Amino acid sequence: MKTLLSLIGPRVRSSLNSLTRGNRKNVWSRLVMFGGLGLLFWAGIFMIFYRVLLYFHSVQDFGDILAMKFVSMIILTFFMLLLFSNIINCLSHLYLSQDLPLLHSLPVSANDIFFSRWIISAFDSSWMILAFSLPVFLSYGIIFHTGIFYYAIFTTVMIFMCLIAAALSGILVLFGSKVLPAGRIRTILILLGALMMIVLIFVLRFTRPEQLVNPDSFASVVLYLNALKTPSSPVLPTTWITDAILAALKNDRATALLNAGLVVTFACMLVFISSMLARNMYFPGFSKSQMTPRRLFAPLRYKGFSWETLLNFLPRESKAFAVKEIRTFFRDSSQWPQLFLMTALIVIYIYNFSVLPLESYPIKTIYLQNVFSFLNIGLAAAVLAAVAARFVFPAVSMESEAFWIVQSAPVSIGNFLWIKFFLYYIPLMMMAEGLVVASNILLNVSDFMMLLSVLTVFFLVPAIVGLATGLGAVYADFKSENPANIVTGFGGLLFMILSFGLIALVIILEAGPVYTIFMADVLGKNLTALKILWAVLSFALAIFLCLLATFYPIHLGRKRLTVK
Amino acid sequence: MITLSELTKDYGTTVAVDKLSLTVNAGEIYGFIGPNGAGKTTTIRMMGGILAPTSGSIVIGGVDMARNPVEGKRMIGFVPDRPFLYEKLTGMEFLEFSANLYNVRRGLFPEKAKRLLQQFALWTWADELIEAYSHGMKQRLIIAAALLHDPQILIIDEPMVGLDPEAVHMVKDILKDLAASQTTIFVSTHTLSIAEDLCHRIGLIHKGTLLAEGSLKELKQIARLGEARLEEVFLTIIKENTFL
Numbered sequence: 001m002k003t004l005l006s007l008i009g010p011r012v013r014s015s016l017n018s019l020t021r022g023n024r025k026n027v028w029s030r031l032v033m034f035g036g037l038g039l040l041f042w043a044g045i046f047m048i049f050y051r052v053l054l055y056f057h058s059v060q061d062f063g064d065i066l067a068m069k070f071v072s073m074i075i076l077t078f079f080m081l082l083l084f085s086n087i088i089n090c091l092s093h094l095y096l097s098q099d100l101p102l103l104h105s106l107p108v109s110a111n112d113i114f115f116s117r118w119i120i121s122a123f124d125s126s127w128m129i130l131a132f133s134l135p136v137f138l139s140y141g142i143i144f145h146t147g148i149f150y151y152a153i154f155t156t157v158m159i160f161m162c163l164i165a166a167a168l169s170g171i172l173v174l175f176g177s178k179v180l181p182a183g184r185i186r187t188i189l190i191l192l193g194a195l196m197m198i199v200l201i202f203v204l205r206f207t208r209p210e211q212l213v214n215p216d217s218f219a220s221v222v223l224y225l226n227a228l229k230t231p232s233s234p235v236l237p238t239t240w241i242t243d244a245i246l247a248a249l250k251n252d253r254a255t256a257l258l259n260a261g262l263v264v265t266f267a268c269m270l271v272f273i274s275s276m277l278a279r280n281m282y283f284p285g286f287s288k289s290q291m292t293p294r295r296l297f298a299p300l301r302y303k304g305f306s307w308e309t310l311l312n313f314l315p316r317e318s319k320a321f322a323v324k325e326i327r328t329f330f331r332d333s334s335q336w337p338q339l340f341l342m343t344a345l346i347v348i349y350i351y352n353f354s355v356l357p358l359e360s361y362p363i364k365t366i367y368l369q370n371v372f373s374f375l376n377i378g379l380a381a382a383v384l385a386a387v388a389a390r391f392v393f394p395a396v397s398m399e400s401e402a403f404w405i406v407q408s409a410p411v412s413i414g415n416f417l418w419i420k421f422f423l424y425y426i427p428l429m430m431m432a433e434g435l436v437v438a439s440n441i442l443l444n445v446s447d448f449m450m451l452l453s454v455l456t457v458f459f460l461v462p463a464i465v466g467l468a469t470g471l472g473a474v475y476a477d478f479k480s481e482n483p484a485n486i487v488t489g490f491g492g493l494l495f496m497i498l499s500f501g502l503i504a505l506v507i508i509l510e511a512g513p514v515y516t517i518f519m520a521d522v523l524g525k526n527l528t529a530l531k532i533l534w535a536v537l538s539f540a541l542a543i544f545l546c547l548l549a550t551f552y553p554i555h556l557g558r559k560r561l562t563v564k
Numbered sequence: 565m566i567t568l569s570e571l572t573k574d575y576g577t578t579v580a581v582d583k584l585s586l587t588v589n590a591g592e593i594y595g596f597i598g599p600n601g602a603g604k605t606t607t608i609r610m611m612g613g614i615l616a617p618t619s620g621s622i623v624i625g626g627v628d629m630a631r632n633p634v635e636g637k638r639m640i641g642f643v644p645d646r647p648f649l650y651e652k653l654t655g656m657e658f659l660e661f662s663a664n665l666y667n668v669r670r671g672l673f674p675e676k677a678k679r680l681l682q683q684f685a686l687w688t689w690a691d692e693l694i695e696a697y698s699h700g701m702k703q704r705l706i707i708a709a710a711l712l713h714d715p716q717i718l719i720i721d722e723p724m725v726g727l728d729p730e731a732v733h734m735v736k737d738i739l740k741d742l743a744a745s746q747t748t749i750f751v752s753t754h755t756l757s758i759a760e761d762l763c764h765r766i767g768l769i770h771k772g773t774l775l776a777e778g779s780l781k782e783l784k785q786i787a788r789l790g791e792a793r794l795e796e797v798f799l800t801i802i803k804e805n806t807f808l
Contacts, residue, residue: 320664324650324657331652331693401648407614408644409665410637563616563633 003108007116010099030490038131046135053143067140071249072242074136075161078129079238082162084193085129086169089121094170094282095177095289110283111275114170118274122166133158137245144249153248153256157241160260160267164237167270174277177285190336197341237266317411321419328398338390349383349435353442370518373445377453378507380435381460384428385499392424392468393487393495396476396557403478407563414558421462421469421554429461448521452514459542460506463549464499470553471495474560502549509542565590565717565748566611571620573606573772580606582772583620588750588765590716593743595763596752597798603772604752605645608721611750612642625716638666641715645722645752647702651695655686655705658694659712666713673712680708683738685731699726707735717748724758736762760794768801776801 056063056070094100094117103113137154140146233239244259311319329335353376396417399406406416436453445453475491486492513535520527527535566588573581581603588594598604609615611622613633622629627636649658659677662668668676681687684704694702703726710718718739724732739762743749753759759766760780767777776786783797 316664316667320661324653324661327657328650328652401646402650404612404614404644404648405650405662408612408637408640408642409662410634411665412634563614 003112004116004119007103007108007112008119011120033490033493042132042135045132046139049136049139050142053139057143067143068246068249071140071245072238074133075238075242075245078133079161079165079241082125082129082165083169085125086121086166087173088190088193089125090118090166090169090173091177093117093121093124094173095286100286104283104286110286111279114278114282115275118166118170118278121169122162125166125169126162130158130162140245140249146249146251149251149253149256150245150248153244153260157244157260157263160263161237161241163267164263164270167267167274170274171270171277174274174281174285177288178281197344237263240266317415318419318422321411321416322423325395325420325423335391342387342390345383346431346435349379350438350442353439367522369443369445370449373440373443373449373453374507374511374514376436376439376443377456377460377510378503380432380439380457381464381503381506382500383435384432384457384461385464385496385503387428387431388424388464388468388499389487389492389496392420392428392465393472393492395420395424395469396473396561397478397480397486400478400480413561414554417469417473417554417557417561421465424469425462425465428465429458432457432461446518446521448517452510456506456510456542459546460503463502463546466550467499467502467553468495470555470557471498473557474553476557476561498549502545505545506542509538509545513538565592565625566594566750567621567623568607568611569621569623571607571610571622572618573603573610573615574618579772581610581617584769584772584774585620586767586774586777588748590748591743591746592765593739593749593751593763595759595766596750596769597754597756597759597766597794598769599802600754602769604769605721606772607769608644608719608750608752611719612640612644613637614644638713639716641710641713641718643703643706643710643718643720643723645725647699647706647726649694649702649705652693654691654693655681655697656690658705659709662709662712668713676712680711683734684708700728700731703727704731707738711738711742715747717750718742719750721752722754723751724753724755732758756794756798766794768798770802 053067053070056067059066094114097117100113104110137158141150141154144150240259240262244256244263247253247256247259308319308323311322314322353372406413433454436457437450440450440453471491471494475486475489475494477486477489480486487495513531516531517527517535519525566586568584568586571581571584572579584603584607586594596604596607606615610617611624611629613629613636616630622636624636625639627639629636650661653661656677659680660673663673663677677690678687681690684707686701686704686708689697689701694705697705703723707720707723710720723735723739727735736758739749739751743764751759751763765777765779766783768775768783776783778786780794780797783794783801786797786801
């Protein structure tokens with residue numbers, strides 16, 4: 001036990017040190033900011049569930065059935081999420097962390113290392129789901145007027161559900177690492193996870209849930225209820241968890257305690273089995289993980305022609321960076337799922353416009369089409385900001401410890417940042433313009449709106465990419481073990497706030513003049529000189545803001561990265 | 565070829581390098597030795613353009629690094645003490661990347677890269693990702709990349725760390741050959757035997773200050789030692805804090 005605590009100690013101390021040492025003011029301000037956001041999100045979940053359950057509860061018979069079905073769906077979703085995040089975390093903590101060679105050189109048993117890492121992995125994978133399951137089940141407790149018994153049962157089964165998922169993941173990972181090196185398993189799992197997510201997005205979207213709000217198709221709601229049936233075999237732990245919570249909700253103590261008992265004993269048994277297996281299987285698996293797997297895909301060449309020649313138009317040093325960036329990006333398997341998800345979301349985005357029931361609204365269609373088109377500029381820019389946050393913001397930090405190569409190379413930091421900027425600017429410009437043009441074609445908007453959308457996006461793309469590149473440089477972290485995740489830090493949050501602020505400002509500046517021009521066109525009236533001046537000034541200010549966002553953050557980034 | 569004048573780096577809490585002045589001539593191998601935390605790596609990082617000095621100047625091949633760092637870096641082959649590289653590139657791709665940044669003539673690159681990779685025993689690994697390389701292989705790859713553009717000045721921090729005896733021998737021979745062809749070489753090292761074997765002149769730095777400088781023979785005189793090894797000279801000078 002003492003060894004186990006000693007092995008967990010560095011993790012706990014590192015977390016405490018990051019709070020108590022260094023720039024305290026900075027750390028606490030981040031903590032307050034993220035804590036506040038978390039609390040808001042928590043309160044939001046509570047409000048939504050409370051309102052939905054209140055509505056369900058008010059519908060006689062049918063409402064309570066739906067509320068109960070909801071519990072089984074939530075439990076199954078939480079369990080799948082826990083299982084997936086535990087497997088990914090187990091692989092990282094047990095086989096891939098940089099400090100593992102040091103730990104294995106210490107005079108401690110492999111079993112102790114396994115358990116200390118398994119506990120950390122279980123905590124990392126579970127705390128967020130536990131925290132955000134609380135408002136969900138709290139709203140159930142309030143709506144169904146339960147007592148302390150329900151909360152005790154809910155807390156117990158939720159904690160042991162996390163343990164079951166963690167122990168199952170540990171066992172799966174132990175077996176998996178016997179067959180394949182851990183790095184390869186993680187790649188395959190990440191791909192499978194992304195694939196599952198994409199299939200889920202497509203299935204959910206193409207079932208067209210918006211039809212369920214249409215009273216004409218009420219029969220399909222009954223069918224929908226049937227479809228809500230979740231796997232409920234009596235041998236599945238999710239069934240015991242669901243049954244325990246449902247019984248506690250109805251104050252059926254005997255059933256609740258029986259199912260909670262099943263959950264607790266099953267969790268303990270799994271932890272014991274994983275401990276037994278780890279004794280014999282952990283170290284051989286770790287040893288195997290130290291080998292580098294062969295490359296998954298061979299380089300893309302056709303009869304001596306390679307894709308790099310397509311970049312020959314670039315200046316030599318820019319091409320060198322471009323080729324390096326593209327190669328490292330596509331060879332990093334953690335980037336692939338993000339790309340797949342992004343593609344899926346774009347397809348869904350465009351599909352949404354193709355199924356808008358414009359003709360069924362009483363408002364004049366031409367007006368509605370153009371309002372949608374105008375809002376679409378903001379939506380496309382928001383998608384762009386999210387993509388930039390994930391891919392462009394971490395681009396400078398992705399150089400990681402190899403940044404000395406850039407620093408010692410005969411390239412100025414300014415050039416380096418502009419090369420990064422253009423590398424992302426071109427594909428993102430194509431993506432954003434593609435999105436607005438395709439959705440505008442589906443909306444059949446006027447030529448003026450089409451031109452306005454294309455021009456606004458033309459100025460917003462460099463602004464958002466410049467903001468992401470510049471702030472990514474200002475808040476660069478070259479020591480991070482996972483640079484792609486730096487977007488979740490303070491700099492990433494600042495980028496999101498500033499980019500959404502910029503998009504909102506541009507849209508607000510354009511909205512007034514666009515409405516005036518549009519209405520004048522519809523009504524066949526001429527614009528007054530004052531209105532023309534107003535439009536020109538508004539558009540000029542919007543362009544100025546975009547140019548400022550393009551250049552100023554990169555200037556700040558250059559100043560931050562220039563040697564000191 | 566290398567002139568450091570009154571070079572100072574103040575980190576706020578420590579003065580890592582304090583008014584360091586020295587000159588290294590063309591074709592000379594200059595060994596920079598000193599205990600841990602003496603200021604060797606800080607000096608090297610300032611020379612390589614990775615760190616800016618608090619005061620003083622660095623002139624590389626006649627170019628002031630503060631005024632024209634890009635031009636200065638073009639002349640330098642830089643090898644840091646820790647071999648961090650782009651792990652997702654292959655060895656050959658990394659050399660190609662370096663060649664493009666340092667403007668190596670396109671026609672010459674394939675032959676040159678092949679020769680260097682063979683010389684550093686990496687040819688069979690040329691198309692493997694760098695993440696599969698050992699520490700020593702990465703170190704050899706960095707040295708190969710630093711030599712790719714035929715630099716006039718080579719700045720190396722701990723060149724032999726992670727290399728096996730055969731590679732150490734090979735690198736020593738390469739550095740001697742380069743010096744013979746008028747390349748200026750600035751080497752920082754802990755390994756005194758390497759400095760002894762390789763360097764024409766040696767500078768001894770301690771707590772950011774250059775304590776002594778000269779050939780091995782001159783250093784022995786400074787330390788007032790007769791037939792002694794560099795290790796004894798080093799320890800005597802450090803202990804007595806003998807200044808130039």
